[in-house]
Amino acid sequence: MSKRSTPLQNNVKTVNQSLLLLCTHEYDIYCRTEFYNIQRQHILQKKPIRGGMNDRKGNTIVERKHSHVEICLHGDVAFEGNTTGFERFQFEHNALPEIAFRDADISTTFLGRKIGAPLMISSMTGGYSEAATLNRRLAEAAEHFNIPLGVGSMRQALDNHSHRESFAVVRKYAPTVQIFANIGAPEIAKKLTESNITTMLELLKADGLIVHLNAAQELFQPEGNTDFRHVLEQLTLLTATIPVPVIVKEVGCGISASTARQLIEAGVKVIDVAGAGGSSWQKVEEIRYTRQYGQENRFSLPALEELLNWGIPTAKCLLDIQALKRERPGFSAIEIIASGGIQSGTDIAKSLALGAQLAASARHILKALHERALEETIASWLNDLRAVMFLTGAATIEELRHKPLITKP
Numbered sequence: 522m523s524k525r526s527t528p529l530q531n532n533v534k535t536v537n538q539s540l541l542l543l544c545t546h547e548y549d550i551y552c553r554t555e556f557y558n559i560q561r562q563h564i565l566q567k568k569p570i571r572g573g574m575n576d577r578k579g580n581t582i583v584e585r586k587h588s589h590v591e592i593c594l595h596g597d598v599a600f601e602g603n604t605t606g607f608e609r610f611q612f613e614h615n616a617l618p619e620i621a622f623r624d625a626d627i628s629t630t631f632l633g634r635k636i637g638a639p640l641m642i643s644s645m646t647g648g649y650s651e652a653a654t655l656n657r658r659l660a661e662a663a664e665h666f667n668i669p670l671g672v673g674s675m676r677q678a679l680d681n682h683s684h685r686e687s688f689a690v691v692r693k694y695a696p697t698v699q700i701f702a703n704i705g706a707p708e709i710a711k712k713l714t715e716s717n718i719t720t721m722l723e724l725l726k727a728d729g730l731i732v733h734l735n736a737a738q739e740l741f742q743p744e745g746n747t748d749f750r751h752v753l754e755q756l757t758l759l760t761a762t763i764p765v766p767v768i769v770k771e772v773g774c775g776i777s778a779s780t781a782r783q784l785i786e787a788g789v790k791v792i793d794v795a796g797a798g799g800s801s802w803q804k805v806e807e808i809r810y811t812r813q814y815g816q817e818n819r820f821s822l823p824a825l826e827e828l829l830n831w832g833i834p835t836a837k838c839l840l841d842i843q844a845l846k847r848e849r850p851g852f853s854a855i856e857i858i859a860s861g862g863i864q865s866g867t868d869i870a871k872s873l874a875l876g877a878q879l880a881a882s883a884r885h886i887l888k889a890l891h892e893r894a895l896e897e898t899i900a901s902w903l904n905d906l907r908a909v910m911f912l913t914g915a916a917t918i919e920e921l922r923h924k925p926l927i928t929k930p
């Protein structure tokens with residue numbers, strides 16, 4: 522058999538080679554940052570990290586942001602016994618695809634703009650100095666592939682001028698792609714001021730604002746805010762006044778069809794389902810809680826496992842919202858993002874066939890960055906996607922959206 526590389530392998534190699542130098546250099550800088558030193562000190566000596574605002578329980582928000590990244594990289598935070606549901610589907614094979622693999626066109630549109638591929642880098646971080654290094658790398662990758670990027674919660678940028686640079690860096694290194702600001706439901710419930718909105722949008726020259734709904738995360742967070750009253754009312758006011766589209770996302774528990782209906786009626790233009798099966802933010806916060814208090818003493822043991830794995834599987838959210846959109850023709854322009862456990866191009870392809878405009882990923886992207894393989898990983902996912910297009914006979918993403926999925930028994 523010939524040992525020559527396939528076109529698919531060649532494609533990945535070219536990207537790898539051209540980015541290897543850059544990645545290695547960046548990674549060295551990244552590892553040498555204070556970020557890891559602070560983390561080590563915090564974890565090994567259980568010392569609080571100084572600096573930054575205190576929240577209600579005396580933890581600094583900077584410390585929390587550090588722990589989130591560290592726990593997502595090294596902790597066991599994947600859902601157990603509650604999967605994305607993508608494994609239940611497979612595409613119908615097309616033995617006569619009648620296209621050349623190299624001609625599969627993965628470009629598509631999002632909010633009316635052409636983008637390089639139906640993939641978005643999900644909201645992750647920002648708001649402390651070391652986050653600038655992470656955000657810079659994510660921005661460079663987004664720019665390289667011409668894909669959208671969401672930043673992490675901007676609450677810190679509203680409260681503290683000194684951490685704004687960790688967000689501003691994103692627009693500097695991703696000057697041409699769609700960038701989305703991010704804020705949590707608890708902040709919305711308290712009502713954002715006009716100046717808050719302007720700060721967030723101007724810092725990034727943002728193309729939209731993402732609001733995250735994270736009730737389960739707040740429930741498990743040692744210092745969580747569990748007052749979710751007035752979120753819908755404030756969202757309705759926000760969508761009526763803000764000059765950019767509002768995207769609402771979960772963070773891993775999913776969005777049901779009935780919640781989607783309420784959000785759309787409130788003026789939301791894009792829904793990111795962020796369903797169960799990927800990262801469990803209940804688990805992330807449970808790790809932080811047990812580090813602080815030694816053991817979980819808030820919930821009964823039998824309920825704990827169910828609560829830690831609570832959420833609607835990503836594929837089920839997509840199916841149910843697709844059915845809602847069919848029932849309500851007025852909702853047809855609403856764009857859906859599939860996220861929660863996306864970790865390959867076959868996941869992306871299935872998301873599109875289940876009604877999503879694009880897919881988005883957080884923790885697996887963060888892990889790839891940490892393993893010096895950010896661009897390489899994204900390139901491999903996009904080649905997976907081309908492979909599915911070839912094997913189903915879809916020359917464009919639009920055609921792929923209509924390819925039949927078989928439900929496995």
Ligand SMILES: Cc1cc2nc3c(=O)[nH]c(=O)nc-3n(C[C@H](O)[C@H](O)[C@H](O)COP(=O)(O)O)c2cc1C
Nearest residue numbers: 643644645673674733772799800861862882883884
């Ligand atoms: C380190 C990290 C920090 C995150 N911070 C935010 C945030 O500030 N705002 C937000 O909306 N989502 C945040 N998320 C949640 C993700 O955007 C995503 O919804 C969730 O992790 C599920 O996707 P996944 O299974 O691909 O990780 C964060 C995720 C990670 C991994």
